[in-house]
Amino acid sequence: MDFTLSEMHRQAAEVVRRFAQTEVAPTIREWDRRHEMNPAILPRMAELGLLGICIPARYGGQGFDYITLGLVCEELERVDTSLRVVMSVHVGLCSLALLQWGSEEQKQRFLVPQARGEKIGAYALTEPGHGSDAAHLETSARRRGDVYILNGEKMWISLANKADHFLLFARTNPEAANAADGISAFMVTRDMKGVTTGDIHGKLGVRAGSTGWIALQDVEVPLENRLGEEGEGFKIAMSALDNGRYTVAAGATGLIRACLEESLAYARERRTFGKPIAEHQLIKQKLAYMALWYDTARLLYLRVGWMKNQGLRNTRETSQAKWYATEHSVKAALEAVQIHGAYGYSDEYNVERYLRNSKGAVIYEGTSEIHQLMQADYALGIRRDRPLRCELPAYDAEAWQQSS
Numbered sequence: 001m002d003f004t005l006s007e008m009h010r011q012a013a014e015v016v017r018r019f020a021q022t023e024v025a026p027t028i029r030e031w032d033r034r035h036e037m038n039p040a041i042l043p044r045m046a047e048l049g050l051l052g053i054c055i056p057a058r059y060g061g062q063g064f065d066y067i068t069l070g071l072v073c074e075e076l077e078r079v080d081t082s083l084r085v086v087m088s089v090h091v092g093l094c095s096l097a098l099l100q101w102g103s104e105e106q107k108q109r110f111l112v113p114q115a116r117g118e119k120i121g122a123y124a125l126t127e128p129g130h131g132s133d134a135a136h137l138e139t140s141a142r143r144r145g146d147v148y149i150l151n152g153e154k155m156w157i158s159l160a161n162k163a164d165h166f167l168l169f170a171r172t173n174p175e176a177a178n179a180a181d182g183i184s185a186f187m188v189t190r191d192m193k194g195v196t197t198g199d200i201h202g203k204l205g206v207r208a209g210s211t212g213w214i215a216l217q218d219v220e221v222p223l224e225n226r227l228g229e230e231g232e233g234f235k236i237a238m239s240a241l242d243n244g245r246y247t248v249a250a251g252a253t254g255l256i257r258a259c260l261e262e263s264l265a266y267a268r269e270r271r272t273f274g275k276p277i278a279e280h281q282l283i284k285q286k287l288a289y290m291a292l293w294y295d296t297a298r299l300l301y302l303r304v305g306w307m308k309n310q311g312l313r314n315t316r317e318t319s320q321a322k323w324y325a326t327e328h329s330v331k332a333a334l335e336a337v338q339i340h341g342a343y344g345y346s347d348e349y350n351v352e353r354y355l356r357n358s359k360g361a362v363i364y365e366g367t368s369e370i371h372q373l374m375q376a377d378y379a380l381g382i383r384r385d386r387p388l389r390c391e392l393p394a395y396d397a398e399a400w401q402q403s404s
């Protein structure tokens with residue numbers, strides 16, 4: 001068993017760390033206070049190649065592996081969750097689904113501009129009345145000749161107001177005996193008539209990010225924009241979540257690291273009862289747990305990255321990594337605020353933002369409760385993964401770095 005990261009991994013992580021520390025950290029508090037996404041972020045992430053980091057070069061990407069995707073997410077969320085959310089929806093949920101399920105023509109039309117960062121992708125599954133119970137979504141897609149007519153509403157969609165392309169799920173067969181079998185996947189574009197989007201205001205966290213809604217009114221989506229076969233949408237949605245959840249796990253690991261690093265610095269400098277608080281045993285205990293949670297979360301996500309590189313099915317391992325890392329990022333943020341005392345309760349220190357940002361990830365991309373049910377069913381042998389018509393391709397360094 002080899003746990004060493006390659007030079008390529010280390011360099012990629014270093015570039016992203018420098019970007020996040022020098023270009024994002026100095027102003028993130030202000031953007032968070034304003035509840036606005038810094039408009040320079042997406043173009044800069046595109047320029048750095050992050051928006052196509054693990055997409056083969058022939059599809060406009062950088063040709064790095066899935067482990068690099070995880071490391072990038074960790075580094076980004078080390079500074080702010082809003083940056084990692086971009087990677088989750090644009091790369092994890094949208095571009096990787098195109099790589100897995102798209103026809104060659106769809107890859108050229110949608111994936112190439114997304115990987116180059118010329119177009120932004122998002123993922124639209126959730127609806128006002130359907131979050132965890134995604135199989136019962138209500139947005140309808142009625143076939144009329146060579147088009148589908150889509151009607152409905154999507155809610156809690158990251159980058160809804162920023163994205164150009166939406167991987168969107170709608171019901172094509174309301175009669176299907178099994179609700180999941182009646183869903184299809186579509187690439188909907190912002191310029192289609194009948195598409196409107198807006199931002200959701202008043203969020204607890206990820207305030208420097210963009211979360212919104214999409215309304216679809218008689219939107220004509222051409223047949224060639226359907227991803228996969230009719231009725232295959234739920235499987236596409238779930239497989240996309242295997243990629244999105246991986247990025248969430250890696251990002252939450254970065255959030256644990258942020259809490260740990262800033263608590264270590266504060267504990268060394270802050271003095272009470274005549275000594276640095278780092279010398280008080282109850283503070284040490286908190287730091288020890290945070291270090292343990294960081295290492296465990298990191299090992300869990302790196303295992304998933306390795307499995308993805310090998311082309312191994314990883315739904316169970318991804319769910320476990322996401323569940324563990326996000327739950328422990330909340331715990332780490334609570335402890336970080338506690339260590340900072342009253343200062344941690346104000347936005348003078350970053351840990352206050354970390355605590356608010358940590359909460360969303362135990363809800364989106366599968367609540368902790370959904371992951372617990374999945375894990376119990378795997379353990380009981382009730383849940384088994386079946387092979388898919390299109391699997392996420394294993395990483396092949398030579399092929400992925402060839403530009404044609």
Ligand code: CAA
Binds near residue numbers: 135158236386388
């Ligand atoms: N990949 C591919 N196919 C999969 C799959 C996967 N990971 N998981 C299940 N499937 C397939 C199954 O094999 C099954 O197919 P067959 O009938 O042919 O065997 C089919 O999907 C249906 O499976 P199940 O009935 O077993 O359903 P399930 O138990 O897998 O799913 C659930 C139930 C776990 C509750 C699931 O609906 C779920 O994960 N819900 C949470 C949804 C979620 O995470 N939403 C967040 C959306 S993203 C977001 O938060 C917003 C954003 O902008 C980021």
